[in-house]
Amino acid sequence: MIFLVKGKKLSIEIPNELQERIMISEVLTDGRQESCRKCLTKTIESNTLRQLLQARELQESAPSSKAPDQFHESQAPMSLPPSYSQAETNESSSVPHWAIYAVCISGVLGLVVIASVVYLLVSRRKKDNTVNPWATGLSGQLRKAFVTGVPSLGRAELEAACENFSNVIGTVSDSALYKGTLSSGVEIAVASSPVKSAKEWSDRSEEQFRNKISELSKVNHKNFMNLLGYCTCDAPFTRMMVFEYAPCGSLFEHLHVREAEHLDWPTRLRIIMGVTYCLEHMNQLDPPVTPRTLNSSSIYLTEDYAAKFSDTEFWKDDDADASAPTRSAGQDSIVYKFGILLLEVISGRLPFSEDHGLLVLWASSYLDGKRPIGSMADPVLRASSPVPEEDLAALCDVVRLCINREAAKRPSMGEVAGLMKGAVRLSPEQTTPRNNPLWWAELEIMSTAST
Incomplete structure (x- = not known):
């Protein structure tokens, strides 16, 4: 909460984050948690987008002689609310372990199959290039x-x-x-x-x-x-x-x-x-x-x-035409x-x-x-x-x-x-x-x- 003094008047300005948390508490007290979560996400996204646009406009309109502290203040990275990060964590943790194991096993099996195919192709090529004497009749x-x-x-x-x-x-x-x-x-x-x-x-x-x-x-x-x-x-x-x-x-x-x-x-x-x-x-x-x-x-x-x-x-006389049919x-x-x-x-x-x-x-x-x-x-x-x-x-x-x-x-x-x-x-x-x-x-x- 920020107190501002303008002349003889005292005004109170509530930050956006605090307003959002007040909204969350009010919604939760009404017992409509599920629909509030959707509203919360939309609100956070719109506020975040609005802040990015305001920062962009300030950067373009500010003079080059702007003080270093003002520049850093306008460009300071914005941190997402804790509720948003927690939502991402809950969403990633919802993936079952068996699915992760299945993906890993499938990848390993795929590599084994590819390696086997390459080995067979190389072995066959080597076999074709070798001389094979005594093709029949030997032990x-x-x-x-x-x-x-x-x-x-x-x-x-x-x-x-x-x-x-x-x-x-x-x-x-x-x-x-x-x-x-x-x-x-x-x-x-x-x-x-x-x-x-x-x-x-x-x-x-x-x-x-x-x-x-x-x-x-x-x-x-x-x-x-x-x-x-x-x-x-x-x-x-x-x-x-x-x-x-x-x-x-x-x-x-x-x-x-x-x-x-x-x-x-x-x-x-x-x-x-x-x-x-x-x-x-x-x-x-x-x-x-x-x-x-x-x-x-x-x-x-x-x-x-x-x-x-x-x-x-x-x-051996091999001057004869080898292409004779x-x-x-x-x-x-x-x-x-x-x-x-x-x-x-x-x-x-x-x-x-x-x-x-x-x-x-x-x-x-x-x-x-x-x-x-x-x-x-x-x-x-x-x-x-x-x-x-x-x-x-x-x-x-x-x-x-x-x-x-x-x-x-x-x-x-x-x-x-x-x-x-x-x-x-x-x-x-x-x-x-x-x-x-x-x-x-x-x-x-x-x-x-x-x-």
Whole structure:
């Protein structure tokens, strides 16, 4: 309450806040609390707004020389009545605790879901970018161990296993093949590039070498000499590929070397069908894997004389148009070479010799029906037991299609496999090695690479 003296008169001025509290007490005494609360809120809001407008007008109309105490008095912050702050507190406290807990739990669950989705997307992307060798046929333990790629091996380990690379078991145009024995007694085959200097090894050569490793790692078939690892070293310069080993030599040796054990007719059929299933599998990969070479020297035999087709050459002719829709020159060439291999297995003759010339020309008279087809079989086979002519006739039908002079009229490798399955009724299980040392070789390679 403020007492003002104007002249001889005394006047009493009641502040606005006091007037408001008097109003509240009067309303409460009348017992109309609920409606008064609404009136109170409106009154407070209107008074507050009126005070703000008055302060604004005073600020704009006041001269710049206004005293500091007057300026601060007009700009002093206004405090809300206690009843207004209490109303806000009561309103916020009216929110139930379970609603707060529900909001918190929902937020946590949302974060967990978002994190899980991000993790799955990142994991899937990493999985798509990794090389997955041996997509089929391996045990679960080894498949997990090699899921990130083919293991890289040290030159020292391979040099010790191959006895300083002294045991040569084969040669091709661009590599030599050595036999090696790991510390566990498991035998391996090591293909080594003849290049001995980094100056002779171009970036293109390195790219082809890496592509070869990636390609072979995807094959994995029981009738294939599967890739176990590789070796790169700059001093001394080394580029090597490590394969599983087949101990009974090559098909070439058993067909053409007198000292080697000769193969009977059922064994020859089992070998050729093993190669057929392997080539069919390679043709079904995405993209298809087409070997550069197919002959009796590239087929090795296990202890039970099952076929192990090998692709140990370092280079591959990849200048052909990769955008060709279905067929390529390499596929047509493999089909033709398969026909020649069939003739070689049937007749026991070399694909070419100075005495008899080309095997295709020699066999043409039998294939055309000018000579009895039974006389076409290997004399070694005829000396032991006659070869069923129905088998010969069915295989010769396949040969005619494979060696057609017009490449476009030759069947695909998939079609050849279908024809062979009808001619030689052997299942894939009957053509696979019974005692396969691949598992132990992979296990030893894995332990060697990790040390």
